[in-house]
């Protein structure tokens with residue numbers, strides 16, 4: 001029996017940088033999740049009959065409830081099969097892999113990524129398409145348009161299924177297959193990396209799963225398959241509220257790992273991942289590696305791992321990510337692409353075979369093995385490189401900078417800023433861009449100033465207003481952007497970068513090296529003036 005439920009639209013269901021993210025209490029309103037899921041299904045109305053849908057999430061509060069709803073709605077929508085992770089668990093990269101491996105039409109990933117979880121925190125729903133990647137903008141726009149007019153949602157009138165028992169069950173004529181969330185993913189990793197070499201290296205490591213989804217993946221792969229000591233994985237059990245922690249693997253929220261790696265007796269390698277397992281933090285003994293540098297260093301050494309032994313086709317990075325990877329691409333003689341923020345922009349380049357490795361300053365790195373960024377993948381590629389070279393993270397970093405120069409980099413976040421003040425700041429900045437080239441701020445000369453716009457080389461689609469770039473002579477720059485993933489107020493992100501050539505000062509303090517660019521950023525954008533803040537809330 002299919003139930004048709006009359007509903008009225010919610011007008012705030014516009015997907016952001018990565019799906020629909022709201023406070024849990026917003027999702028708990030009557031019909032809220034159902035309206036959004038039905039809008040997704042309505043947009044794919046002509047393809048869904050007989051198709052497979054993957055469903056899973058990062059285990060946060062509401063995960064199981066919304067999965068049960070989505071299963072009943074998928075049955076009503078005519079899907080032939082739903083593949084769901086046991087316990088409702090699938091990391092975002094594992095979901096991407098399953099969509100591809102099963103030839104699914106798409107997937108629903110339930111997560112608010114690195115945002116906190118729990119009854120008073122965040123939840124999210126994201127639709128991924130058949131290549132395994134986040135739905136492109138034409139689809140998310142169509143979903144949003146649908147949410148504004150939706151009047152009915154449909155669900156099979158069936159009880160909850162048992163999400164904890166592996167195997168198949170029927171829901172109103174649709175097959176639901178509960179799968180091991182880790183097995184296919186771990187198998188894929190074994191095809192890309194030299195597990196024997198990593199095991200033989202006897203490296204030591206600490207991995208902080210931040211009580212989020214990567215716990216079971218890291219325990220299986222690092223401790224069971226690669227033989228790292230029990231206890232290597234910390235906070236390895238996914239909890240609905242992530243143990244009250246903020247599962248964002250940066251120097252603020254993964255401070256405990258940072259302290260371990262900088263302290264006496266640190267292991268060789270430290271890493272962490274976020275709520276849904278797509279982000280990574282890399283810290284060698286005594287050496288933090290910025291995400292932008294990690295992308296460049298992984299790209300320069302990827303050929304040491306079996307999955308990339310044939311070389312890279314190209315490297316892509318989001319615009320606010322430092323240009324360190326561009327220098328590697330130039331030396332390898334392969335193209336470098338600069339895309340707007342958001343992993344979805346890499347999908348076309350990967351599908352077209354134009355790029356192999358992609359990365360973002362927001363702690364995302366990945367490759368063409370799936371269509372999402374992949375935290376554990378980055379960890380394993382680092383481990384493979386360490387095992388193959390016998391060098392430490394610190395040595396690899398120093399050698400890299402001595403060869404390519406160093407892009408000193410930091411991001412300053414001003415969180416919970418009044419939205420209209422943030423909009424005014426950006427508008428004022430955009431208004432004066434044309435006058436800036438050629439002017440000087442302190443000792444810095446502005447070479448170029450623009451609002452980043454992107455034309456996708458594969459389908460010529462365009463995305464405008466993707467962030468203000470002020471480029472200085474000599475390769476330094478500052479970028480201003482408003483976050484697209486927050487759930488309250490506005491977050492202003494200021495991305496600071498200074499290029500120091502290989503002959504320059506390669507081991508200086510990042511804050512010191514960026515001080516004049518920080519001052520220039522405030523002078524250009526009037527950050528204090530508009531936000532009333534004199535310091536950023538988070539520096540990463």
Ligand code: G6P
Nearest residue numbers: 017018342343360362483484485
């Ligand atoms: C999500 C996306 C990333 C993107 C990030 C930007 O995590 O998956 O691809 O880099 O959002 O977040 P922001 O808050 O800066 O819009």
Ligand code: ZN
Nearest residue numbers: 113114276278
């Ligand atoms: Zn994430």
